[in-house]
Amino acid sequence: MSGRTPVVELLRQQQGTATAGERKVCRSLLADYPLAGLEPVARLAARAGVSAPTVLRLVGKLGFVGYPEFQQALKDELGERLSSPLDMYAKTAGRVGDHALDRSVEAFTQGIRSSLGAAPAAEVDAAVALLADARRPVTTIGGRFSGILAQYLAGHLRELRPRTSHVPDGGGDRAAALLDMGRRDVVVAFDYRRYEKATIRFGDLAKEQGVALILFTDPWLSPLASSADIVLPASVQAPSPFDSLVPALALVEAVVAALVDELGDEPRKRLARYDDLAEDVAE
Template identity: 35%
Template sequence: MTKPPATVRELIRETYSSLTQSERKFANLLLENYPAAGLASITIVASNADVSTPTVARMVQKLGFKGYPQFHQALLKELEAKVSGPTKRRDNWATEAPEGHLLNRFAQAVTDNLQQTFSNIDTVQFDAAVLQLSNTEGRLYVVGGRITRALADYAFTHFQAIRQRVTHMTSSSATWPHYVLDMVEGDTLLLFDVRRYETNLQRLAELASERGVKIVLITDQWASPIASVAEHTFNCWVEIPSAWDSNISTMMLLEAMIAATQEESWDKTKDRYDRLDELFDMTRLFRKFS
């Protein structure tokens, strides 16, 4: 399977150091409101960024596009991929997937997703997010969406063992105001949101951010709108030969975060593990082998 084409966001990141100050003004505007800021005409986007139209034209050529129309079409295709439902995704794979058994195509797609995901993780940002997740001075809230609530549940089970003051928010958005009521500055919200992005999660993130809560967002390669208020955003590549997206790269990133958080506070975590094992023995929850 050929490597999927780079998104406009990735192209900007790769070429950012070579852009002029004026070109960076447009690039920054686009990244702040991606991809909507680039979907208007070249004169409008240039005006919005307070740069000239030739500046925009030169920048898109540096990204590898022949001109602004090609750049505009690339953004439109990314937007279409964001909002497409399972039937549309399945149709795309049925016509574009290479020949061969589904198992082989699936394995290759997952491998590509993992490579793309981890090659695009900023280690400095990863370490900063881990520090935030291990900070017990504030409470850690964990929440997911319709599909990703399973990831949130998995995260909660592990973080609850690693550290104190962890809250698993229910999947019912009607209960979320009760949690927000107790959120204070210094708390952390670990949030999962992938396409189709959920408006209730976005509103929750906005309310939490207004209260000084630091948001760690795990999303897909196109990025949930929640990224605009998140302290740390991690993009996971998710496309596979299926009507559904894959959570394999998302799960691997999550497990890396869990492991790193455990190491960051190992002395306290080890004590919690020991005491937890004692409780397991007392409750006879697990079978013991002699």
Template identity: 40%
Template sequence: MTAVETRLGELYAELPSGERAIVRVVLDDYPFAALGSLRSLAERAGVSPPTASRLVSRLGFGSFAEFQAAVRAGAREQDRSRLREFVSQSPDTHQAAETLRSGLDGALAAVTEAVLASAAERLAKAGRVWGIGGPLSELAAEYLIRQLAGLRPGAHRVPDTPSARARTLLDLGAADLVVAYDFRRYAADTTRFVRAARERGAQLVLITDAWESPLADQAEILIRLPHEAAGPIAPLTHQVAITELLLVATSSRLDSLTRLADLDALTHALQPSGSS
């Protein structure tokens, strides 16, 4: 990570919403988003050029051109560093395991007892629960819904096509809970569905990253994984671990023994003869 990216991450939580929008655009398409004009960057973030100028000043640069020079220099050094690492180092399995373990610890620590309890309470009491994710995080959403369906009725995946999503939205209301997984690069179709669901009164539990999804201001419950937890390939392990936490906390609020026994019996009854 370059010095500019690091500084943006350090400042992010303290920034006003307009400057946060600029940071998200820059980091989502780094370094290219920072190398156009100040006006084009502001337009991509949906803010005014003076807002972009204030962020540049807050970062300690005297001008936008100076900011861009730092971005270019950092990107060049990062490329050289990656090349040196590729040429000189062999894979280190132990180091990779330690990195994954450290990231997992950071992800789990990001969920406080209060946040976990509040999210589990909503998962247990909502009329229906709807899971949605992006290109990779949809696997975590699928896992949540499959497990939750064994614990309580009314657990559903948000369908994939616009027409099916529209039919789902028709019946959504205040008793519904949407659990959205949204990580860089943030999925526009997830944003559209969740905003429409919120307009119809649905509740939202959002699981996102350090930079925060554009949906962060919509969530009643926000679970924000630290940047370090993402790692170089944003492992799915961390998202699944958070999902496991939510499921365990939710199961303690439900009396699901009879339902789980019925599920096992039905599963056995539907298996072909001779299968195990």
């Protein structure tokens, strides 16, 4: 991944201080990211219901010298977004004397630091508020690899609060999980580069039923971001051709830590009961 902050993150940061017209442009870009930004400036302005100068003002505030530079950044991001392990192989191959342990220290340290440092506190707080509400059932879901993170979060949540479930891969389980979802439900979805259609479809269907949707994703954002209420991106920087989930796991751990802070002593009896039951079933 390049050293430049992804355009999508710049847009999210800008929304808090932008004018009303500029916020319309931000929403239009985020709703169909990054394709909306690859349209001519006049077409993007029409899509957002603003003037072309409003679009250009926003582009300048994002740090770009003109619309062509903005579009080139989007094209560069699109290439990174679609990169596969095969594409990344030559870029991450070790050099003579370059041990994988050294590369790992650098990649993981930078990935965790950048992800947690850039994590929007307001989004984390909003996610924690939803997860702390024991009246709201929580369902976690992920993909081929990211499902590990979904299971991991669900495991912690089950010990801290009631009504938590994880939906594994499989159409039948996912269909059954959607049956009774409504406005009180919370879905936590994990979806990273080479985004998985099944996870995106589940999230979209759940959102249509009124759930609150929290999305953990990468800096380029899963297509599910347009439906999500809360988006928590993390770096996928890795020492190998395969995207790393280490920064994403660190972000999950940070959310769990914030949830424990929010709940205070409330889960103590539940944790004690869990330990007693765990001993009983092990006998």
